[in-house]
Amino acid sequence: MKRAHGFYSVPYVLWLALFVIAPLVLIVYQSFFNISGQFTFDNYKLYLSSGTYLRMTLNSVWYALLITALTLLISYPTAYWLSQTKHKQLWLLLIILPTWINLLLKAYAFIGIFSQGGSVNRFLQFFGFGAHQLLFTNTSFILVAAYIEIPFMILPIFNAIDELKPSLLNASKDLGATNWQTFSKVVFPLTLDGVKAGVQAVFIPSLSLFMLTRLIGGNKVITLGTAIEEHFLVTQNWGMGSTIGVVLIIAMIAIMFLTGERKKRGR
Known part of the structure; x- marks a missing residue:
């Protein structure tokens, strides 16, 4: 039985070794070489001493937090409302559907929406507000x-x-708790693990965004993801790009x- 379990775990172990561990080892290894291929610690020294990289780091963390x-702010009330609806699985499917669309296609769709002749500006002009520069701004990037x-x-x-469990909510109401007390003392604490998982799923990818910074932010939003792209594809300084990747x-x-x-x- 143990041999069977070991056999079935081989594909997973191979996948983990080839596509997770090996790339991480290569990034760490490459970070100790300069653009000339010489072993050095200068990449880390430059990163820690450069105001430009430190500002990029702060920008990345700040935008990821926002x-x-x-x-x-949007997801928790939405998820709570979904859990109370009759056809919640259908509504959940409709929310998941946009994730099946390629990120690049969605970015270009928003370029059309926020452009000078886009639907948002046409809507504003209809009410007499005039056209505004919505694209290539920090706000459009965050949205x-x-x-x-x-x-x-x-x-x-x-x-x-x-x-x-509905019994927990019913017990809270039976003890005289208001709706807000039930939410703050029962619902939110018991769903905190879901909030933490959601924060991980959003904050971590947001740290390394680079495509949206170019297409939507117009290079006005500079993050570490943008710097990595520049070093790997433009300056060809793979060592510095790998150093930022390690950070x-x-x-x-x-x-x-x-x-x-x-x-x-506990004891």
């Missing part, structure tokens, strides 16, 4: 990124809410640790 906060990430926040929160990996591990479930040790 995107995560906006998606959470589009939040729209793309929302399904990944809604799903874990919805699952956590849907798994709540992002460390940041992602830190976020997973901070938002992960901690088991309390």
Whole structure:
């Protein structure tokens, strides 16, 4: 029986080794070489001493926080409402459907929506507000990124809410708790793991966005993902690009640790 389990785990172990561990090892290895192929620690020294890279790091964290906060603000009420509806699986499917569309196609769709002759500006002109520069702004970048990430926040929160036992809610009401007290003392604490999972699913990818920064932000939004793309595809400085990649990996591990479930040790 143990041999059978070992045999079935071989594809998973191979996949993990080839497509997860090996790329991480290569990125760490490449980060210790300069553009001339010489072994050096200068990449890390430059990153830690350069104000430009530190500003990029702060920008990446700040935008990721804004995107995560906006998606959470929209997703929690939506997930709670979905859990109360009659055809919740159908509504959930409609929310998931946009994730099947390619990211590039969605980005170009928003370029058409936010452009000078787009539907949003035509709507504003209809009410006499005139055309505005909506594309290539920080606001448009945050809105589009939040729209793309929302399904990944809604799903874990919805699952956590849907798994709540009705008896707990009924007990809260029987004890005289108001709707707000029931939500704040029972519902939200018991669904906090779903919120943490949603934060991980949104915050971590938002740290390394680069396509939307170009297409929607118009290169006005500079993040670490943009810097990695520049180093790998433009300057060909793979060592510096790998160094930034290592920093992002460390940041992602830190976020997973901070938002992960901690088991309390007891006697």
